[in-house]
Amino acid sequence: MDLNLKATELRLGLPGSDEPAEQLQSSSSHVKNNKRSCSEIDGSCQKQESGAPAQKAQVVGWPPVRSYRKNVMEQQKKPESDGSGFVKVSMDGAPYLRKIDLKLYKNYFDLLKALENLFKCTIGVYSEREGYNGSEYAPTYEDKDGDWMLVGDVPWDMFITSCKRLRIMKGSEAKGLGCL
Amino acid sequence: MAYSFPEEVLEHVFSFLSSDKDRNSVSLVCKSWYEIERWCRRRIFVGNCYAVSPGIVIRRFPEVRAVEMKGKPHFADFNLVPEGWGGYVYPWIAAMSAAYPLLEEIKLKRMVVTDECLELISKSFKNFKVLVLSSCEGFTTDGLASIAANCRHLRELDLRESEVEDLSGHWLSHFPDNCTSLVSLNMSCLGSEVSFSALERLVARSPNLRTLRLNRAVPLEKLANLIRRAPQLVELGTGAYSAEIRSDILLNLTEAFSACKQLKGLSGFWDVVPAYLPAMYSVCSGITSLNLSYATIQSFDLVKLVTQCRNLQRLWVLDYIEDSGLEALASSCKDLQELRVFPSDPFGAEPNVSLTEQGLVSVSKGCPKLQSVLYFCRQMSNAALISIAKNRPKMVRFRLCIIEPRAPDYLTLEPLDAGFGAIVENCKELRRLSLSGLLTDRVFKYIGTHAKKLEMLSIAFAGDSDLGLHHVLSGCESLRKLEIRDCPFGDKALLANAAKLETMRSLWMSSCSVSYGACKLLGQKMPRLNVEVIDERGPPDSRPDSCPVERLYVYRTVAGRRIDMPGFVWTMDDEDSGLRFS
Numbered sequence: 205m206d207l208n209l210k211a212t213e214l215r216l217g218l219p220g221s222d223e224p225a226e227q228l229q230s231s232s233s234h235v236k237n238n239k240r241s242c243s244e245i246d247g248s249c250q251k252q253e254s255g256a257p258a259q260k261a262q263v264v265g266w267p268p269v270r271s272y273r274k275n276v277m278e279q280q281k282k283p284e285s286d287g288s289g290f291v292k293v294s295m296d297g298a299p300y301l302r303k304i305d306l307k308l309y310k311n312y313f314d315l316l317k318a319l320e321n322l323f324k325c326t327i328g329v330y331s332e333r334e335g336y337n338g339s340e341y342a343p344t345y346e347d348k349d350g351d352w353m354l355v356g357d358v359p360w361d362m363f364i365t366s367c368k369r370l371r372i373m374k375g376s377e378a379k380g381l382g383c384l
Numbered sequence: 385m386a387y388s389f390p391e392e393v394l395e396h397v398f399s400f401l402s403s404d405k406d407r408n409s410v411s412l413v414c415k416s417w418y419e420i421e422r423w424c425r426r427r428i429f430v431g432n433c434y435a436v437s438p439g440i441v442i443r444r445f446p447e448v449r450a451v452e453m454k455g456k457p458h459f460a461d462f463n464l465v466p467e468g469w470g471g472y473v474y475p476w477i478a479a480m481s482a483a484y485p486l487l488e489e490i491k492l493k494r495m496v497v498t499d500e501c502l503e504l505i506s507k508s509f510k511n512f513k514v515l516v517l518s519s520c521e522g523f524t525t526d527g528l529a530s531i532a533a534n535c536r537h538l539r540e541l542d543l544r545e546s547e548v549e550d551l552s553g554h555w556l557s558h559f560p561d562n563c564t565s566l567v568s569l570n571m572s573c574l575g576s577e578v579s580f581s582a583l584e585r586l587v588a589r590s591p592n593l594r595t596l597r598l599n600r601a602v603p604l605e606k607l608a609n610l611i612r613r614a615p616q617l618v619e620l621g622t623g624a625y626s627a628e629i630r631s632d633i634l635l636n637l638t639e640a641f642s643a644c645k646q647l648k649g650l651s652g653f654w655d656v657v658p659a660y661l662p663a664m665y666s667v668c669s670g671i672t673s674l675n676l677s678y679a680t681i682q683s684f685d686l687v688k689l690v691t692q693c694r695n696l697q698r699l700w701v702l703d704y705i706e707d708s709g710l711e712a713l714a715s716s717c718k719d720l721q722e723l724r725v726f727p728s729d730p731f732g733a734e735p736n737v738s739l740t741e742q743g744l745v746s747v748s749k750g751c752p753k754l755q756s757v758l759y760f761c762r763q764m765s766n767a768a769l770i771s772i773a774k775n776r777p778k779m780v781r782f783r784l785c786i787i788e789p790r791a792p793d794y795l796t797l798e799p800l801d802a803g804f805g806a807i808v809e810n811c812k813e814l815r816r817l818s819l820s821g822l823l824t825d826r827v828f829k830y831i832g833t834h835a836k837k838l839e840m841l842s843i844a845f846a847g848d849s850d851l852g853l854h855h856v857l858s859g860c861e862s863l864r865k866l867e868i869r870d871c872p873f874g875d876k877a878l879l880a881n882a883a884k885l886e887t888m889r890s891l892w893m894s895s896c897s898v899s900y901g902a903c904k905l906l907g908q909k910m911p912r913l914n915v916e917v918i919d920e921r922g923p924p925d926s927r928p929d930s931c932p933v934e935r936l937y938v939y940r941t942v943a944g945r946r947i948d949m950p951g952f953v954w955t956m957d958d959e960d961s962g963l964r965f966s
Contacts, residue, residue, distance in 0.1 A: 265462030265869070266844065267730045267760060267787050272545060272573065273677070277728060280655060280680045361629045361659065 280348060289364065295323045295341070295372040306364045312356055319343060323372060330356035340375045388416070395424045404429055423447060430454070431889050433471060433495065434914065437943040438479035449488045450514070451480065455495035457892045457937060458842075459867055461519065464894055464935070466920060468950040471495045475948075481508035489514035496520070502527030506534035513565075514540040524549040525576070532558035539592075542570040553578035553601070559586050568595035572621050572652065577601040588613040597621030600654045605633050608640035615643040622652035625679070629659050637663035651675035658685040668692035672719075675700040677726050683709040691716040697753075698722040703739040703760065710743035714750025722756035722781075723747055730760070730787060741768035748772040756781040763794040764821055769803025779811040783818035789845035789870070792822040799823055805830035808838070815862075818842040828852035832859020840865040850877040857881035867892040874932075875902035882910050890939035894918075898936050901929030906938070907956025914941050915956040916949070924954060 289307035302322055309315040316327050328339025335354050336342040343355040347366045355363070355370070389397075398421055401407050407425060411418045427450040430436060441448075455471025473495045480487055487509045497520045505512065512535045517523075525548060531541065532555055556571075556578040566586065571578070580602070587593060593614050602610075602623030611617065627633055637660065641647075647667045656679045671693045676686065677700040686701060687709045696717040703725055705713070713720070725743070729736045741764045748754060754776050764786050773779075793800055800821040808814060808831050815837055819827065823846035831838070832855035839862050847853070853873035856866065858881055866888065874897035885891055885906075900917065903924075907915035917924055918935035945955040 262731055263789070263870075265459065265464045266789060267727065267785050268462045268844075269727065269730050269760075270461050270545070271463065272547075273726065274730070276654065276678055277680075277730075280678070359628050361657070362626075365657065 291345075291367060291369050293319065293322070293370040293372065295325070296374045298323060304370075306367060311360050312363075316343065316355075319370070319372060325372070327372070332357070336375075342373050342375060343370060344373050345370050391420055394420050398424055402427070426450060427489075428452070432939050432941075433473070433476070434943060434946055435889070435939060435941045438476050440942065442479060442483040446483070447486075448480075448484055449486060450491075451476075451484075451487065451489065452491040453495065454493040457867065457890060458494075458865070459869065459892055459894065460494055464869065466918065466950075466952060469918070469953065470946065470948055470950070472948060473497050474501050477501045477504050477508075481505075485509065486511055488512060491516040491518070492520055493518040494520065496522040497527070498522050499524055499527035499530070503530040506530040509535075511537060513537055516540065516542040516544070517546045518542075519545045521547040525551045525553070525555040525574070529555035529558040532556065532563075533560065536560075536563065537565050538563065539565055540568040541566075542568060542595075543573050544570055544597075546573050548574055550574055550576045552576055556586065557582040561585075561589070564589050565592065566590040567592045569593070570595065570597040570621070571599050572597040574599045575601065580606055584610060584613065590614075591616070593617065595619040595649075597651060598623040600624050600652075603627065604637070604660065608633075608636040611640040611644060616646055617644055618646050619649035619673070620644070620647060620651075621675075622650070624655045625653045625660060626655040626657040627660065629657065634660060634663055638666070642666040645670075647671065649673035649675075653679040656681045656685075658682075661685060661689050664689070665692055669694055671696060673698040677702055677724065680704065680728065687712045693717060695719055700724040700726070702726050702728045703737050704728055705743070706738045707740055707743040707746070708738070710739075711746040711750075714746045718751060719753055720747070720751040721753045723751075723754065724758040725760060726758075727760040727785075727787065735762050741765055744768070745771050745775075748775040755779055758783045758785075758818075760785045760787060762787050763791070764800060764803070765793045765795045766798065766800055766803035766806075767793075767795065769800065770806040773803075773806035773810040777810045778813055779807070780813055781816040782807055782811065782814060783816065783842070784820055785818065786820040789820075790822045791820075799827070801827040801830065805834075808834040812837065814838055816840045819846055820844060822846075824848050825852040825855070828855040832856055835860055837862050839863060841867070843868045843871055845870045847871045847873060850874050853877035854880060857884045863887075864889045866890075868894070868896060870895040872897055875899055878902060879905060879909075882906055882913075885913055885938055886910065886940050888940065890937065892935070892937050894935040896936075897932050899930050900924040900927065900933055903933055903936060903956045904929070911957070912940055912942070913938055914945060916946070917954045917956065918952060919954070920952045 290303050290305045292301050292303055294301045304318065304322070306315070309318065312330065320327050325341050326339060327341050327343055328336050330336060344352050345355055345367045346369050347353050348368065352371070394417065398407070398410060401410065407421055411421045422444050423446065425445045426448060428441060428445060428448055430441070430451070430453040433453050433455045453473070453476065455473070456465055456469060459465060460469070471494060473492055481504055485508070488511050490505065491514070497517060502523055505515070515531060528548070531538065553576040587596065587610055594617060596614060596617055597619070598621055600623055604623065604625055604627040607622055611620065641664050644667055647670055650664070650671060650673070653676055658681050668689070669692070672695055674690070674693060674696060679686070680702065682704055683706045686705045690696065690699065690709070691712050694716060697719050698721060699713065699717070701724070705725065725739070739761055741761060744757070744759050744761070745768050748771070755778055757779070764784065792798060793803070801824055804819060804823065804827050808817070814835055817835065817838055819842065825848045828847060828851070831841070838860050841856065841860070841863065850873055852871070854877040856863070857877060873893065878898060879902055903915055903917050906913070916937045917933045918937060919933055921934065924933060945957055949955065
């Protein structure tokens with residue numbers, strides 16, 4: 205009797221196929237919102253590699269989560285939650301990243317002062333029209349949707365729930381963010 | 385001297401029988417009871433739309449008022465059934481439009497419904513009242529517009545989890561001004577914004593509205609005004625639960641909620657801003673059903689809310705609740721019957737939250753009425769499963785999904801056979817079971833031996849050999865639906881238990897070891913089964929008989945082979961076997 209061992213071999217993927225497991229398609233639908241994002245304003249603005257957490261090769265239909273739910277979760281990816289509100293902060297040119305706890309700050313003013321202290325730099329004052337134009341650095345953050353946004357546009361409470369990580373961009377690169 | 389009751393009396397007696405099982409029993413008593421019963425059956429349930437044909441149903445039951453039907457196999461929910469497989473409801477609607485002019489209710493699950501169908505429904509049934517489309521697809525908001533415009537007595541429009549092509553939100557405005565009959569509206573699956581003023585006016589003129597499930601696009605700032613117009617609501621699904629933090633919005637919302645004295649169920653909660661959760665606190669003590677499965681908020685916010693719902697019976701939540709949150713749930717919600725914990729990051733390599741088997745153990749210890757569980761987690765132990773089994777012998781539905789396939793007991797590295805064995809041995813009322821983790825043929829021996837009331841079993845990445853499948857098919861007396869993926873089950877067990885398949889609704893096997901030859905044999909042996917091979921690699925004939933098929937779907941039917949199969953589905957029956965006798 206043909207034992208057909210190949211078919212019972214423990215592997216991911218459909219029998220009869222020797223390709224590696226298929227990647228599930230990620231959602232392409234996005235919730236409409238009114239945010240201004242740097243990629244909309246100026247094509248030259250570079251999206252930082254956000255280094256998404258390691259994903260395993262995905263098996264079709266496993267774990268058994270329905271597409272609608274998968275899509276919604278993709279859109280609502282939570283900020284790093286080790287229960288404390290810590291997010292990574294990178295600064296262009298700095299050799300290593302830092303981490304700060306957003307929960308410790310009450311408003312943007314406090315946060316920016318803390319960042320200036322941490323990296324020994326000047327960030328300047330935010331204005332809706334100019335962004336941080338005129339200052340050496342501009343603070344940006346990655347939100348739940350994976351977009352890179354200028355710090356200061358949205359109300360503080362909304363910012364701390366949607367901020368996944370911070371990046372302090374050099375003024376010259378940030379030019380695109382400032383001009384609307 | 386024998387005499388019988390007049391027909392009208394029997395008919396009146398039968399009218400008290402609502403269960404299909406009872407009505408079917410009544411039909412078997414004698415010919416005259418069969419006749420009387422069939423003329424007065426008003427509700428029919430067709431568990432598999434291909435098990436019977438519209439013609440057969442209509443011929444037997446001429447006076448039906450409510451139809452409930454299911455189409456695609458359950459694994460279609462997880463993309464295991466290719467697009468275009470089938471489940472078309474059109475032939476049914478077309479036949480019923482002629483035969484059942486008085487039809488009032490249509491409830492469909494996992495079926496393909498087109499705009500044409502919806503228009504036909506809206507124009508054919510003058511008394512149409514209830515349309516429930518659960519996990520359906522194939523229609524657009526234009527179809528909804530027909531329903532809204534033409535069904536003058538519409539009571540329920542429920543689109544739960546259907547995939548609707550959202551052309552615009554304009555469909556809602558098609559409800560005429562004199563439509564005041566609405567009792568239930570569920571549009572939570574839709575993406576587009578509907579005209580808010582049209583929605584407001586619809587709610588305001590529907591005094592019987594009990595269930596309102598909004599879609600994500602309805603902003604939180606407007607929710608208060610809507611709720612104010614329907615303080616009699618029993619079930620509410622919010623839209624996106626986020627807004628700028630403003631005290632006037634919070635106050636408005638709090639007041640609106642406090643006027644809803646009948647509220648028992650809450651859902652929605654996309655994009656939750658925790659600051660707005662306290663608006664609901666006044667209704668928490670009455671809440672029995674809470675769906676927070678889209679609420680990406682942390683454990684402490686979830687706990688604050690959930691522990692106020694002392695009468696909670698059903699909770700759907702994300703794993704952000706963590707073990708600590710589930711422990712709090714177990715202490716506060718002693719009436720809990722159903723718990724579903726969904727994964728927030730199902731494809732992440734590492735756990736992102738502190739949710740383990742402990743959470744489920746706590747709930748099983750603390751909630752004496754717990755009978756229905758769906759739990760996604762990343763580690764499990766036999767000890768935990770044994771504990772759960774001993775704590776809750778009245779468990780009815782137990783679905784465990786350990787995210788990593790074939791994950792062993794994380795403490796002992798053994799298979800989880802003993803744990804699931806304890807579940808089936810202790811929980812004698814168990815009707816539904818989903819397995820996961822590392823499992824050998826032994827677990828199937830336990831299941832075959834003990835799970836005598838089990839009706840639905842889902843198996844993935846489990847077992848060692850055909851013996852596993854054989855234990856299940858030969859032992860589970862009440863089995864109706866069996867779905868299997870990626871298991872080393874093959875021809876022997878299937879062919880040895882062919883007769884069993886006629887006692888079940890359906891069997892699904894994908895990525896297993898069933899050969900084309902065995903499928904053909906099964907199809908020949910069992911004329912009352914449809915044995916369908918689903919294979920996207922091309923005709924199974926082009927490969928050797930010993931080659932395993934990609935997917936197999938077997939179901940009993942009195943309607944013969946399907947006539948609407950797509951190119952990648954083949955029916956195995958006498959016509960193909962080449963064994964014709966002249």
